[in-house]
Amino acid sequence: xxxxxxxxxxxxxxxxxxxxxxxxxxxxxxxxxxxxxxxxxxxxxxxxxxxxxxxxxxxxxxxxxxxxxxxxxxxxxxxxxxxxxxxxxxxxxxxxxxxxxxxxxxxxxxxxxxxxxxxxxxxxxxxxxxxxxxxxxxxxxxxxxxxxxxxxxxxxxxxxxxxxxxxxxxxxxxxxxxxxxxxxxxxxxxxxxxxxxxxxxxxxxxxxxxxxxxxxxxxxxxxxxxxxxxxxxxxxxxxxxxxxxxxxxxxxxxxxxxxxxx
Amino acid sequence: xxxxxxxxxxxxxxxxxxxxxxxxxxxxxxxxxxxxxxxxxxxxxxxxxxxxxxxxxxxxxxxxxxxxxxxxxxxxxxxxxxxxxxxxxxxxxxxxxxxxxxxxxxxxxxxxxxxxxxxxxxxxxxxxxxxxxxxxxxxxxxxxxxxxxxxxxxxxxxxxxxxxxxxxxxxxxxxx
Numbered sequence: 001x002x003x004x005x006x007x008x009x010x011x012x013x014x015x016x017x018x019x020x021x022x023x024x025x026x027x028x029x030x031x032x033x034x035x036x037x038x039x040x041x042x043x044x045x046x047x048x049x050x051x052x053x054x055x056x057x058x059x060x061x062x063x064x065x066x067x068x069x070x071x072x073x074x075x076x077x078x079x080x081x082x083x084x085x086x087x088x089x090x091x092x093x094x095x096x097x098x099x100x101x102x103x104x105x106x107x108x109x110x111x112x113x114x115x116x117x118x119x120x121x122x123x124x125x126x127x128x129x130x131x132x133x134x135x136x137x138x139x140x141x142x143x144x145x146x147x148x149x150x151x152x153x154x155x156x157x158x159x160x161x162x163x164x165x166x167x168x169x170x171x172x173x174x175x176x177x178x179x180x181x182x183x184x185x186x187x188x189x190x191x192x193x194x195x196x197x198x199x200x201x202x203x204x205x206x207x208x209x210x211x212x213x214x215x216x217x218x219x220x221x222x223x224x225x226x227x228x229x230x231x232x233x234x235x236x237x238x239x240x241x242x243x244x245x246x247x248x249x250x251x252x253x254x255x256x257x258x259x260x261x262x
Numbered sequence: 263x264x265x266x267x268x269x270x271x272x273x274x275x276x277x278x279x280x281x282x283x284x285x286x287x288x289x290x291x292x293x294x295x296x297x298x299x300x301x302x303x304x305x306x307x308x309x310x311x312x313x314x315x316x317x318x319x320x321x322x323x324x325x326x327x328x329x330x331x332x333x334x335x336x337x338x339x340x341x342x343x344x345x346x347x348x349x350x351x352x353x354x355x356x357x358x359x360x361x362x363x364x365x366x367x368x369x370x371x372x373x374x375x376x377x378x379x380x381x382x383x384x385x386x387x388x389x390x391x392x393x394x395x396x397x398x399x400x401x402x403x404x405x406x407x408x409x410x411x412x413x414x415x416x417x418x419x420x421x422x423x424x425x426x427x428x429x430x431x432x433x434x435x436x437x438x
Contacts, residue, residue: 070385072377108353109343109384112376126375129392134334139392181334189383193289194333211289 008245012229013037013162017079018094021062023051023101030101035160036076036229037248040069041120042158052103058113063100067188068107071114072123074248080227080256081185088225088232089261121154124250131251132172134181134196141172157249165249173247180243184210185256197239204235214257224257265331265338266291268411272329279432292381295327297428301346301361321346323361325425329411330380335391337398338411340418341379343386344425351386358387363423370421389418 013035021030030050032043040062048060062069064082079085079097106113114120129139145153149168156165178200184193197206203226208218216222218235225232228246233255248254263271269291273283282296301323327342344352344361352358355374359367373393379386397417403410412433419426 070378109351112385113353122375123377126377126390130334191288191380191382192378194380196333 041071077254127250131181135177269293292330298322341386341388
């Protein structure tokens, strides 16, 4: 399938966050531009090799301020949620997200220990099957992927390859279904609101229906506004466009709600 | 009968058995449960040494559980976390399996996963809803049936016995 260069999906795919990771009392620093749709699980081995090569991977974890980083949530979702940065009032200063690498005192009530990349792969494909189930009433599309397709999809995530990723994502996310799976994030200390929306509506209508106390109007945001891939989405954007262009690789639309600046 | 009503119907039955119940309604009804049990152990390490003054008794296992209706899979979903000391939860599947009857461990290992807890920002173990769906296909229970949740709890107990024994005792009408 020929992809148009600089299409919205490709621009979204190429969105990234600059991170600086250090360990206390260690002079080494890890610097990288991480794709917003990627996961910290993908760099945990590299961080361990740099900071604590003799330690088991499952003892390693990251923090941002007081928050423990959930390696099974996309990087972009974590940044939007934990920074609470308002994209509409962003300054021209580039973002550099500071994180700390830890060994020991693992926050086991908040973070799943990552024994290996297989743990991450299982987690990712469980989420993908779940999003397929929400869309289609069964996980059959994901299960029906051939082994080469499954491996290509997984490797496209690991290798940040849009042209391998997009055809399979399109096959999975734009079937005949008219339902799209949502995860809505209200704050770092709050549970995820897991829901779904129908195609043919606007984002404002969806939020007003799902969270009427937080979105009393389907047209105007008054208390909170939705951030997806670091962009405040207008209330008029259609769920069709969101499904086509803004899904994360696990098939969900991950929407972070931030307070409206007064 | 909606799911919230099913949960409300269950609460007095569970509380009679000494299970702490709290209906949390943030954006969906979730029933939070807590109880303690003596853990199962293959080696029966709860023993008294008559020759010695040393006595070892296995500590109680604290169970925290949540029941919600999966918005994705449209079936009841059971989340749980286990603690020996009230603070550090179990994070390894093999540690959970060691507390389950040997004949159920195979089923449990296929059905259990760990992920985001629906009632907090933490993580917990859960019985995968795909497996629950297979159960309901064969059980042919209507969501309107008053025994919808009790029968589902029997299924959960098949996987997690004896951790969930207090729930079964509650349904059998055995007080604590």
